[in-house]
Amino acid sequence: MSEFITNVPTYTLNTRAVMPAVGLGTFGSDKYSPEQISAAVSGAIKAGYRMLDCASVYQNEDMIGNVLEELFKDGTVKREDMFITSKVWNDQHREVRKACVKSLRDLKLNYVDLYFVHWPFPNYHAPGCDGDSRNPDSKPFSVDEFMDTWHQLEELHDAGLVKALGMSNMTVSKLSRVLPLCRVKPAALEMECHPSFQQQELFDYAKSHDIVPIGFCPLGSPSRPERDRCSTDVADMELAEVVTVANWHNIHPATVCIKWAVQRGLCTIPFSVKESQYISNLKCTTEDPLTEEEMDLLKGAERNCRLVKGQVFLWPGATDWKQLWE
Ligand SMILES: NC(=O)c1ccc[n+]([C@@H]2O[C@H](COP(=O)([O-])OP(=O)(O)OC[C@H]3O[C@@H](n4cnc5c(N)ncnc54)[C@H](OP(=O)(O)O)[C@@H]3O)[C@@H](O)[C@H]2O)c1
Numbered sequence: 001m002s003e004f005i006t007n008v009p010t011y012t013l014n015t016r017a018v019m020p021a022v023g024l025g026t027f028g029s030d031k032y033s034p035e036q037i038s039a040a041v042s043g044a045i046k047a048g049y050r051m052l053d054c055a056s057v058y059q060n061e062d063m064i065g066n067v068l069e070e071l072f073k074d075g076t077v078k079r080e081d082m083f084i085t086s087k088v089w090n091d092q093h094r095e096v097r098k099a100c101v102k103s104l105r106d107l108k109l110n111y112v113d114l115y116f117v118h119w120p121f122p123n124y125h126a127p128g129c130d131g132d133s134r135n136p137d138s139k140p141f142s143v144d145e146f147m148d149t150w151h152q153l154e155e156l157h158d159a160g161l162v163k164a165l166g167m168s169n170m171t172v173s174k175l176s177r178v179l180p181l182c183r184v185k186p187a188a189l190e191m192e193c194h195p196s197f198q199q200q201e202l203f204d205y206a207k208s209h210d211i212v213p214i215g216f217c218p219l220g221s222p223s224r225p226e227r228d229r230c231s232t233d234v235a236d237m238e239l240a241e242v243v244t245v246a247n248w249h250n251i252h253p254a255t256v257c258i259k260w261a262v263q264r265g266l267c268t269i270p271f272s273v274k275e276s277q278y279i280s281n282l283k284c285t286t287e288d289p290l291t292e293e294e295m296d297l298l299k300g301a302e303r304n305c306r307l308v309k310g311q312v313f314l315w316p317g318a319t320d321w322k323q324l325w326e
Contacts, residue, residue, distance in 0.1 A: 005048035023051030025271030096152035131227035
């Protein structure tokens, strides 16, 4: 067996649960198969990963469940030492319990540690669609509809099927309207976050409301699907600020992105099916920290470069993906 990594930093949620600062992303970006991803989950847990970021729309929870069942059975890891998330997809906002029960059945778990509303809209597209796809039933954000979905998550929480609740792909404006209406407050906020898209205002807002931010696409999602690519996007791992710091430490730019995220106060969920990558992504948070000066330099890598624009979720009449982020 390869090395086993310990002493990964953690965050304590407002539920008092402890969540590792690094988890394995499990979205294969239409590029990696469920077999490859579940093999990586197995290898990652054996290397010391204790958090997995799952979702029903990633279409691999059943294969990941097989791996979890095997590793719990053979004593590699205990259920209570893992932190496992899942998310309700946009087409199931009116039947959240059914969606959650399906995820639990697929993952072969009695509960998940954190359950998210994946997107704050009931708008969905077929898996693998192209960027110009539109669903005529799509609608703008509605506080009432979102809260109806959230109250269903609160019931799952009451029933013990989910230990904490999370929101994802939110904005300060949306959060400020829904937070006062929540009986069970969110413990975490999943948000796109990488050096060229730091979302400082949203990050500060989450922290000030005792919500732990979890940053997705931490490496700038170099393998993201075609529908999420645009000619103006920048590559985080090629940014001068990131490359400079990488050269100073003699490390890969990916390592800089992950150290920066965790030292800034994010939980980060890099994806990889490659053993050397996922081991390095975990291990780097336990050694050789960035200096304050390097953290300051990386602040300057901000380019306001949102990668997951969500344009496939636009509703009839909406013309600009920025309308999703108001
Ligand atoms: N809540 C949401 O709406 C949402 C949206 C997007 C993502 N997510 C979550 O966030 C996770 C991460 O996002 P992501 O997968 O889009 O992007 P990412 O983690 O930024 O990028 C993953 C890619 O980076 C490369 N990579 C990984 N480790 C590396 C290393 N050490 N050195 C060099 N390259 C490395 C790999 O590319 P190659 O395979 O080409 O080597 C890998 O496929 C997802 O898997 C998912 O769980 C959530």
